[in-house]
Amino acid sequence: MELGQAPRVEAERAEHAEDAPVPASGAPAARAAKGGAGALALAVSACSSGGGGSGSGGVVAVTPTPTPTAASITTAQASRFLAQATMGATSADIADVQARGYAAWIDAEFAKTRSTSLWDWLVSKGYSDSGFINGTAGFDNAMWSQLIGAGDQLRQRVGMALLELMVVGIDGVNLNWRQFAMAAYVDVLMDNAFGNFRTLMDRVTTNAAMASFLTFLGNRKANASTGSVPDENYARELMQLFTIGLYQLNMDGSQALSGGKPVETYAPADVSGLARIFTGLSLDSTDGTTPDRYRRPLAMNANLHETGASTFLGTTVAAGTAGMDAIKAALDTIFAHRNVAPFVSKQLIQRLVTSNPSAAYVGRVAAAFANNGSGVRGDMQAVIRAILLDSEARAEPAGTSGGKLREPVMRLTGWARGVGALSTSGNWTTGDTSSATNRLAQSMGRSGSVFNFFRPGYTPPNTPIANAGLVAPELQITNEISTVGYVNYMQSVVGNATDLRTDYAELVALAGDSQALIDRVNLVIAANQVSAATIASIKAAVDSSTVTGNRIAIAILLVMASPEYLTLK
16 A cells, blocks of 8 residues: 555445554563553543443433543642643643643643744744755654743643644645645644644645645546546545544444444545546646745635535535535535544544543543533534543542553653753754664654554454454554663663753752652653652662762663653553
């Protein structure tokens, strides 16, 4: 399968469950990974049903989501909240959450504007010079500058969740100025992260990078003389991966059953019918000497657009409908589909809070998606509030219930933000961290296919997770090699051997007291979730050195290699 392309519907019914290597024993770091996976088997279990459900109960009964107050938020609770809502907590952020309360903190984040776009950052650094026309240079730099350095952290976190739902990977974009085309796409996600999902659907559909990645840029109407038909890539993935999924859902995310079997949401004819709608979308200019056309929405080339009637999902767009009007009608139809609320809501919960949300949790968030309380569907602010303020998100971790594996990129950003690390060059040259051998096995904006780095329904085979009927998406990119690569990479990062560096000012004052040092690292970076037994082992390692820098590095690295840190509860 080529980058950005996907197999046809018939081959997709198995949920694309490719086998991924399962962590095994071996080197010390690899053994830690195995321990993390084993702990995750129970840690990702949901507080109730695990979100599976038979689907026989119809629409779930939705109870109001309680709104926590600031009265008694502990530092650990604030840090855990920030681990779900940002790319990493700082001491100042923790104090801010305690002072404002969760809801007020979210409102303050909604009120923030972006200090700069990725596009403008690239221009400011000179990447619009003609020498960069045929590469990707600058894109990773721009991404790291915002993921770590931006002040609008809730927007950054939600934007990355959206990038893993409506996926574009820069290496699958077949355009010049790829860094700008991809930056323009991520800017669309960031700019609309707090808007309406229907608007986001429109902006994504008319974006050049998406159109190139899913091969509908310049898509042509059928030609009877040659037998050619419109490209079906975007029509298929818009439904399957971005909005409604393969099977009919109840509001709680469980499958709606008929005769004990799941009901498909669409058939090949629906894909073909919808593909006719997405013909004619083209760049609005032939001038490729600058990247500017990639920032503007696609335009309709009427000569390429299918003018006949198009039928899909039980709807027909009449013959002769103008191209952009046909697209609006198609997106309106999909947006109104019963599946969109639970399908999108569950995946956003998975990216922010827990891999296995209960059916009730999904139902409450889906209800907020369907109606924000004022009759508005798709209000992202209402959805985000519902996810982060839900009782299941805010409940204290109990034993081994709830949680998710921390994504590799968010481990790096969590460290950087927690210790105040910034780019020493000012150019954020961390680069592509996709390598599993010596980096993170993940780099935002560089997914190899439209299916993201990992599937939302991935279950590592032959594990306690599988036996419990649970999913652990992030384990699809976790194995012995990637775990060793992660620990080795973070050793160089923590040791200030990369462009990201810090003076560890907050920790230097604590370095003489190993317990106080580890406790601070545990709070800010790990939300106080590292166990007393593990902390005792880390303390022994820290006490083996008398050098301040070494003691700090040992404390941080061993916390970040521990299963309790890798599994965010």
